Amino acid sequence: xxxxxxxxxxxxxxxxxxxxxxxxxxxxxxxxxxxxxxxxxxxxxxxxxxxxxxxxxxxxxxxxxxxxxxxxxxxxxxxxxxxxxxxxxxxxxxxxxxxxxxxxxxxxxxxxxxxxxxxxxxxxxxxxxxxxxxxxxxxxxxxxxxxxxxxxxxxxxxxxxxxxxxxxxxxxxxxxxxxxxxxxxxxxxxxxxxxxxxxxxxxxxxxxx
Numbered sequence: 001x002x003x004x005x006x007x008x009x010x011x012x013x014x015x016x017x018x019x020x021x022x023x024x025x026x027x028x029x030x031x032x033x034x035x036x037x038x039x040x041x042x043x044x045x046x047x048x049x050x051x052x053x054x055x056x057x058x059x060x061x062x063x064x065x066x067x068x069x070x071x072x073x074x075x076x077x078x079x080x081x082x083x084x085x086x087x088x089x090x091x092x093x094x095x096x097x098x099x100x101x102x103x104x105x106x107x108x109x110x111x112x113x114x115x116x117x118x119x120x121x122x123x124x125x126x127x128x129x130x131x132x133x134x135x136x137x138x139x140x141x142x143x144x145x146x147x148x149x150x151x152x153x154x155x156x157x158x159x160x161x162x163x164x165x166x167x168x169x170x171x172x173x174x175x176x177x178x179x180x181x182x183x184x185x186x187x188x189x190x191x192x193x194x195x196x197x198x199x200x201x202x203x204x205x206x207x208x209x
Contacts, residue, residue, distance in 0.1 A: 001140060001148050009138045009152060014159050016130065022083055022120045022197055023049075023160070024167045029090065029190040030113060031168030032175050042113035043164045047157040049121035054153035057131045058145065072125055076202070079123035083198035086116065090191025 018024075023046045030039035121127060139148050 001138070001143070001151055005138055005140075006151065006155060010155055010159060012134065013156055014163070016134075017156075017159050017163050020167075020193070022124065022194060023117060024163060025190040025193055025197075026086075026117050026120060027164035027167040028171040031171030033171075034109070034113070035172050036165065036168045038109070039113065039164075039168045041110035042117040043161055043168070045114035045116070045118035046121050046164060047161055048114075049118050049127075050157040050160050051153050052122050053127050053131050054135065054149055054156060056128055057135050058149040061128065075123060075125045075128075079120075079125065080198045080202040082119060082123055083194050086120065087191045087194035087198060090194065091188050 020028075026042060027039060027046075030042045135149070135152055138152060139145055
């Protein structure tokens with residue numbers, strides 16, 4: 001893989017990643033509720049899901065979802081139900097801000113944020129189909145493919161992290177500017193958007209990828 005190919009991939013991938021999807025909405029609400037530093041475990045979960053997505057494409061699982069109606073539907077409904085559940089919980093938010101005397105993520109909270117972000121991303125069939133359509137275009141078939149997919153996975157996860165940091169920072173700033181009602185406002189707005197995304201995922205069809 002050449003430097004020009006890697007740069008082109010970063011441009012295309014960043015344009016897709018920056019779009020406010022479920023992962024970015026979680027980074028936004030985590031930033032407003034916990035602050036940027038305590039939101040890092042959630043970002044780590046999303047980055048791990050990126051590695052899973054790229055690995056799935058390398059192993060041909062993305063192509064399986066593109067051709068198997070059964071497995072596509074299973075993953076789609078699992079993802080839609082999970083998104084809806086998170087969205088409903090956010091709509092019921094009281095706006096309470098988590099506090100920690102050390103400023104770090106407590107073990108239980110950190111694992112919860114990691115698990116939530118990982119599951120949201122890894123159960124979204126759109127991610128597999130998107131990566132299946134995008135990644136092979138940047139792979140040189142004449143060269144060893146494993147190192148190329150590994151490079152794309154690192155780049156993709158790094159870009160994802162950079163945008164999640166931006167969203168988390170915006171959420172944290174919103175709390176400082178709007179004060180008491182900010183967390184509740186961010187939670188409920190993101191919750192409504194996640195419910196809308198869950199609905200769109202429920203009606204999503206492979207032919208629209």
